[in-house]
Amino acid sequence: MTEFPENKSMIDVQEIQLDTQQTWQENAFPLILECKNSGVSLDDVREWVAANRDELDRKAAKHGSILFRGFPLETDQDFDAFIAAFDFPNFKYEDSLSNAVRTNRTERVFTANEAPPDVTIFLHHEMAQTPIYPSKLFFFCEHAAEAGGATPLCRSDVLFEKLQEECPDFAKNCEEKGLLYSNVMPDSDDPNSGMGRSWQSTFSVETREGAEAALSKLGYSHEWLEDGCLRATTPVLQAVRDLGGGRKSFFNQLIAAFKGWKDERNDPAKAITFGDGTPLDPADAERAADLAEDITFDVPWQTGDVALVDNYVAMHGRRTFSGTRKVLASLVAA
Ligand code: FE2
Numbered sequence: 001m002t003e004f005p006e007n008k009s010m011i012d013v014q015e016i017q018l019d020t021q022q023t024w025q026e027n028a029f030p031l032i033l034e035c036k037n038s039g040v041s042l043d044d045v046r047e048w049v050a051a052n053r054d055e056l057d058r059k060a061a062k063h064g065s066i067l068f069r070g071f072p073l074e075t076d077q078d079f080d081a082f083i084a085a086f087d088f089p090n091f092k093y094e095d096s097l098s099n100a101v102r103t104n105r106t107e108r109v110f111t112a113n114e115a116p117p118d119v120t121i122f123l124h125h126e127m128a129q130t131p132i133y134p135s136k137l138f139f140f141c142e143h144a145a146e147a148g149g150a151t152p153l154c155r156s157d158v159l160f161e162k163l164q165e166e167c168p169d170f171a172k173n174c175e176e177k178g179l180l181y182s183n184v185m186p187d188s189d190d191p192n193s194g195m196g197r198s199w200q201s202t203f204s205v206e207t208r209e210g211a212e213a214a215l216s217k218l219g220y221s222h223e224w225l226e227d228g229c230l231r232a233t234t235p236v237l238q239a240v241r242d243l244g245g246g247r248k249s250f251f252n253q254l255i256a257a258f259k260g261w262k263d264e265r266n267d268p269a270k271a272i273t274f275g276d277g278t279p280l281d282p283a284d285a286e287r288a289a290d291l292a293e294d295i296t297f298d299v300p301w302q303t304g305d306v307a308l309v310d311n312y313v314a315m316h317g318r319r320t321f322s323g324t325r326k327v328l329a330s331l332v333a334a
Contacts, residue, residue: 115194146323
């Protein structure tokens with residue numbers, strides 16, 4: 001049974017189920033598509049992707065995420081070629097305001113957050129703490145960890161419905177006031193932190209004047225610290241995104257900022273407020289994190305897997321791990 005009538009190639013792709021998979025509004029989360037035949041070439045795969053591109057795009061938005069398993073991808077180049085077949089506009093890491101340190105492998109492909117294995121990266125929408133964010137992202141498991149290292153995924157439209165039921169005032173404040181994020185960027189890249197990207201790299205500048213010009217263009221406020229670090233505070237950013245058709249997602253980095261923006265420069269207590277500057281009740285933020293955890297699916301990475309995540313619908317993070325874990329990422333512009 002294939003759901004892809006456009007499939008005229010040799011490739012037999014079928015929807016499969018996993019025990020831990022979830023169902024929301026009658027849609028599997030994530031959708032899991034497995035390539036059933038061995039010996040297919042990457043060119044065959046690219047042809048199949050190109051023929052089914054629109055359908056895959058629609059399914060990503062509907063399900064929140066698609067996990068591709070059993071496709072013949074081994075290297076960063078294979079992953080790049082797979083993504084290229086979708087013909088989505090590329091979002092370059094260097095153009096982002098991401099606070100993670102990353103290394104480019106190809107023009108489209110870079111290492112996912114390189115924070116140490118014992119650091120949990122909490123659930124978030126990619127770059128929703130900045131005014132510039134990708135619409136979708138791809139992950140590729142180049143090498144699965146010995147233990148742990150799953151990518152947790154959470155349907156944040158489902159989460160927002162739950163928040164509206166359980167913490168209606170908090171949900172309303174998020175929707176109406178938006179959020180302000182504040183973080184301290186180091187004077188040079190700090191690879192030991194999940195948010196160690198220097199201010200020079202973040203804003204693609206070499207001088208303080210350059211950084212100030214970029215900050216003011218983006219509507220940020222800022223403060224230079226004695227040690228050369230930069231505290232930057234965003235303009236008011238949306239915390240809830242209208243997905244159309246009555247769907248709304250909890251589109252922000254509230255959980256990640258509240259629980260995880262912690263390093264030698266950053267204190268989570270100072271990381272986030274409502275858009276009018278009023279503080280969040282920590283109990284509400286904790287409740288949001290707990291509710292999200294309750295509805296999280298952990299991608300059980302196998303080497304060669306690819307996940308396509310609709311960044312407006314699903315949040316992602318990273319579990320701690322042991323051994324070597326190499327998960328690569330690529331972003332799609334809005
Ligand atoms: Fe991320």
